[in-house]
Amino acid sequence: MKTYLPMLFISMLSTFSPYILASDWKALPAETQELLAPFQPEWSQFDQEKQTALITGAQRWLTMDAEKQRRSQDRFVEWQKLSPEKRAQLNRKMRQFRQFSPKKRQKLKRNMNRFKQLSPKQRQKLRKKFRNLSPEKKRKLRQRMKNR
Numbered sequence: 001m002k003t004y005l006p007m008l009f010i011s012m013l014s015t016f017s018p019y020i021l022a023s024d025w026k027a028l029p030a031e032t033q034e035l036l037a038p039f040q041p042e043w044s045q046f047d048q049e050k051q052t053a054l055i056t057g058a059q060r061w062l063t064m065d066a067e068k069q070r071r072s073q074d075r076f077v078e079w080q081k082l083s084p085e086k087r088a089q090l091n092r093k094m095r096q097f098r099q100f101s102p103k104k105r106q107k108l109k110r111n112m113n114r115f116k117q118l119s120p121k122q123r124q125k126l127r128k129k130f131r132n133l134s135p136e137k138k139r140k141l142r143q144r145m146k147n148r
Contacts, residue, residue: 032058111145 025033025043033040035058043051064072079087097105115123133141 028055031062035061 025040028036032055036043036054039046039054046054061069061072082090097108100108115126118126130138130141
């Protein structure tokens with residue numbers, strides 16, 4: 001039987017999809033019902049958005065291979081270890097990111113991937129260099145990066 005951890009993870013990562021409408025528990029596919037079983041008692045009390053988010057997350061989970069599921073569970077465990085303040089901060093940043101244009105999101109992803117390709121030592125050096133900049137220089141750098 002599936003563990004409760006994936007369901008919690010699904011509820012955290014799922015996003016709203018207006019194309020899924022299944023307020024009736026019995027209308028869900030069997031494998032989705034099995035995965036979301038811990039939510040069945042309260043299912044009819046959830047609003048449509050929450051139901052849709054859970055269904056979307058379950059569908060995503062069901063399409064992942066075992067390695068992706070394991071990595072996702074590991075990330076969720078790390079998420080749970082964060083303070084409520086840090087989680088709120090990350091949620092705000094994610095909402096902000098989702099409001100960016102697709103072009104800007106793609107640009108940010110490319111920059112992040114370039115950063116991740118650096119060695120840990122190079123990344124640390126860049127972070128230290130940025131931390132040591134004056135507020136004015138940080139602002140100018142951010143503006144320059146924004147206009148790139």
